[in-house]
Amino acid sequence: EDQVTQSPEALRLQEGESSSLNCSYTVSGLRGLFWYRQDPGKGPEFLFTLYSAGEEKEKERLKATLTKKESFLHITAPKPEDSATYLCAVQGGGGSNYKLTFGKGTLLTVNP
Amino acid sequence: DAGITQSPRHKVTETGTPVTLRCHQTENHRYMYWYRQDPGHGLRLIHYSYGVKDTDKGEVSDGYSVSRSKTEDFLLTLESATSSQTSVYFCAITWVTGNGSPLHFGNGTRLTVT
Numbered sequence: 751e752d753q754v755t756q757s758p759e760a761l762r763l764q765e766g767e768s769s770s771l772n773c774s775y776t777v778s779g780l781r782g783l784f785w786y787r788q789d790p791g792k793g794p795e796f797l798f799t800l801y802s803a804g805e806e807k808e809k810e811r812l813k814a815t816l817t818k819k820e821s822f823l824h825i826t827a828p829k830p831e832d833s834a835t836y837l838c839a840v841q842g843g844g845g846s847n848y849k850l851t852f853g854k855g856t857l858l859t860v861n862p
Numbered sequence: 863d864a865g866i867t868q869s870p871r872h873k874v875t876e877t878g879t880p881v882t883l884r885c886h887q888t889e890n891h892r893y894m895y896w897y898r899q900d901p902g903h904g905l906r907l908i909h910y911s912y913g914v915k916d917t918d919k920g921e922v923s924d925g926y927s928v929s930r931s932k933t934e935d936f937l938l939t940l941e942s943a944t945s946s947q948t949s950v951y952f953c954a955i956t957w958v959t960g961n962g963s964p965l966h967f968g969n970g971t972r973l974t975v976t
Contacts, residue, residue: 780962784962784965793954793970794905795967796965839965841963848893848956848963849907850907
């Protein structure tokens, strides 16, 4: 069974204070690891897909990296508008039929 | 919103009544999903569909049924609503490629069972 654990559960940063969110996973045959952003009252918004260890993706102040056991979402010089819940999910290749298994998320608050 | 419309957006219903939630997509994607999101549990898969009239169960399917008679519509039915089914329900869609395909989500239906 695929499993995803995200840490910390909540993170408070000052504007400009860089940090990282962690996503640890176990999966049979990783087909993809996904990062999402979710704002209150909205559905998750897709950010990145990572397919293999060593891969990195960047978008504005966000950079996602992947190892064989975990992924990090690095946030550089965050702004208040980066405040959201960040979700990590995996898609396994072992008969998972394209289902995603999600972690519980990290609630990020960036104070001005 | 990736061409996904969920209806209704909010609903309050009484214990024991049947409830149907609708997901409509304009992307002609083959795969559609229903997830529920609860504090402390995150997003959990209820049912999914891999084609018209082709559906399968997820990890929390008890008390729910689904139907897909057209590519664009995926219905989730709570046969007899219970308070434990109070949640936010999200529909998602994806195409399928050889590698992992991200899901794209609607904005959810907030269901309260009193």
